[in-house]
Amino acid sequence: MIVEMFQNKWRIKVKKIISITVALAVLVSLMIGGTALAADPSTVTTTWSGSGEVWVDSNTGDSEAHIYTGGNSIIGSFVVTDSNDNPYNYGVDTNQFALEASVVDGGEIEYLVQRNESKISMYGVAGQQSYAYVFSSDGEATLQNRSTTNYASMRDCNYGWHSNDHIVVNGSYWTLTRGASSGTGNIATLTAEGDGSAELDCMSSEASAGQVRLGWGCGCYTNADFSATGAGTFELSANGNNSTTTALAPGMTGATSFDIVASWTSSFNINDYSVTAN
Numbered sequence: 001m002i003v004e005m006f007q008n009k010w011r012i013k014v015k016k017i018i019s020i021t022v023a024l025a026v027l028v029s030l031m032i033g034g035t036a037l038a039a040d041p042s043t044v045t046t047t048w049s050g051s052g053e054v055w056v057d058s059n060t061g062d063s064e065a066h067i068y069t070g071g072n073s074i075i076g077s078f079v080v081t082d083s084n085d086n087p088y089n090y091g092v093d094t095n096q097f098a099l100e101a102s103v104v105d106g107g108e109i110e111y112l113v114q115r116n117e118s119k120i121s122m123y124g125v126a127g128q129q130s131y132a133y134v135f136s137s138d139g140e141a142t143l144q145n146r147s148t149t150n151y152a153s154m155r156d157c158n159y160g161w162h163s164n165d166h167i168v169v170n171g172s173y174w175t176l177t178r179g180a181s182s183g184t185g186n187i188a189t190l191t192a193e194g195d196g197s198a199e200l201d202c203m204s205s206e207a208s209a210g211q212v213r214l215g216w217g218c219g220c221y222t223n224a225d226f227s228a229t230g231a232g233t234f235e236l237s238a239n240g241n242n243s244t245t246t247a248l249a250p251g252m253t254g255a256t257s258f259d260i261v262a263s264w265t266s267s268f269n270i271n272d273y274s275v276t277a278n
Helices: 002-016 019-033
Strands: 042-059 063-082 095-115 129-136 141-149 154-157 167-181 187-200 204-207 212-214 226-239 244-246 257-264 267-270 275-277
Touching (some): 129 141, 129 204, 167 204, 167 212, 187 212, 187 275, 226 244, 226 275, 244 257, 257 267
Antiparallel strands (some): 042 063, 063 095, 095 141, 129 167, 141 154, 141 167, 154 204, 167 187, 212 275, 226 257, 226 267, 244 275
């Protein structure tokens, strides 16, 4: 399951947290812990430029994020905002996590956000996850995504921020993954690997206790496309408690899971891969 994959990947890597991670965690804890600023948003911005590895772990209490960037030349920015708003007195603040990162001459970028609190009586349990990953053996890679969590759900709404080019990569070998999980068994994931270049747009996604939408949602038009050159393999899969659908197979009905695999040797293009699992 993709949830287990997320957790296992981070369980392997947490031992290498660097000092900036600790500083960020302490700062966020101090900001959200005081009553004097309870009504004011708290924002922490971490930036990096150079070579090597950067780890950023953040826990606001309502949600958590784990970011990794490593390579010969890396640059990035990660912004965490705790709105401290507690809408409707449900006991859950609105949080936002926004990552912009790039690597040159080989490297990888990984992004995981998990929603930890919910108004359970109305919206079901928390545990939703948004995940993205890109690796290039010797080329360039960029990853951009923004997630917002609140008392009801998790949403990746990139319209008006970075509406395109959410994962872009090239190299003699590259791989990428984009996924979302409801925390209750509804999962959607897209993976691809190859040589040459690839571009993935995933402008909007949504995850709640009852449903996952990968590649669409947030009240916006759908911008969920994939293109590649060179040679490679593409896989789109989903599991649902009740049903799964995808724009790649518009006539599909009655399926609780699917797995679509395609390969190319010159170029490849998908106009709309958007998925729903519920």
